[in-house]
Amino acid sequence: MDLVKSNIDNLTSLWQFVNRRAGAYVIGDVFDHGVIDYSDWPNKLWFINAPKQSDIDVAKKIITSSSIKITVPYWEINGDDYRPLLERNGFVKVLEQVGMSCDLTKGDFLPSGIKLHKVKEKSGAQLWESLFEKSFNYRIHHKLLLRSYDEIEYLIAYDNASPVGVALVYNSGEDLVGIHSMGIIPKMRRKGYAEKMMRSILSDAIKKGYRYGTLQASAMGKGLYEKLGFEEQFLMANYALS
Structure with a gap:
């Protein structure tokens, strides 16, 4: 591949x-x-x-x-x-x-205490939208979630009853799953939730039979993903017209 x-x-x-x-x-x-x-x-x-x-x-x-x-x-x-x-x-x-990938058969991704809730209804979509905006300072409207959650996993991560972050997981038809838009809300940062959340996502991917995980990392997140076994593949720059 x-x-x-x-x-x-x-x-x-x-x-x-x-x-x-x-x-x-x-x-x-x-x-x-x-x-x-x-x-x-x-x-x-x-x-x-x-x-x-x-x-x-x-x-x-x-x-x-x-x-x-x-x-x-x-x-x-x-x-x-x-x-x-x-x-x-x-x-x-x-x-x-940075585009990164990981061979999931070579890692030890035991599930953490984080629970992943899949959005399947309007209230969950609205909560996901709110948590995402807090994490990234821009908006993915909940209408998009309601129109696409049958094919895209919109995840809310919980520590007990407290939501700590969100992610989007998408399989495009190969032995591979893409992990996108993973973010932790500001008040829950620097507590190890990002790593715990990723471990739970990757553990779930392995259970579903995926061999590879891919993502696009910011400079801030790259170190965590390398720790989990992801390797750098390519540069992705995003441009806007001035």
Whole structure:
């Protein structure tokens, strides 16, 4: 399995699925995009093939015509580093992440005391939305959860009766599960909950028969994931038009 490709495919498949359920997915020859006006996420425009100047021109028209902020993720496509082209056209890097993967058969992921609740109803979706916004300072609207929880696991982590954080887990059809948007609410940070939550998520993934886990880590989270056995694969930069 090409884990770099599978990692990226899991991520883009997630965006595609959510946008489709919201009626917002647009397919192109060089890039796809989706804009959901009541949510801060996904709202992405991502390149399927390395862009030329003419492709950038079309992308800029779409972005500038939208009242919603659209982010453009970057990763190398067939060895083509097109960051200089983006930057010459006024795109500014707003976030950098590292694509990582883990062979789950090589780790010892015993479940922790954290309990994972899967969102399946409106009250749970609203709580997930609130906890997510506290964790990340932007909003994934609960309507998106209610339209997609049959295929995406939206998880709320509890320590006894207290919610401590959220995550999103998505399988795109391979022997692989993608872990996304894992965050701990501010008042519960620095208490070891992130590691406990990840161990419970990975333990559950193993029980379901997945061999690989993938994610995109911030600089803050990278050390934790390396401790759990994840290895760096590729750079992912996120750009916005200035």
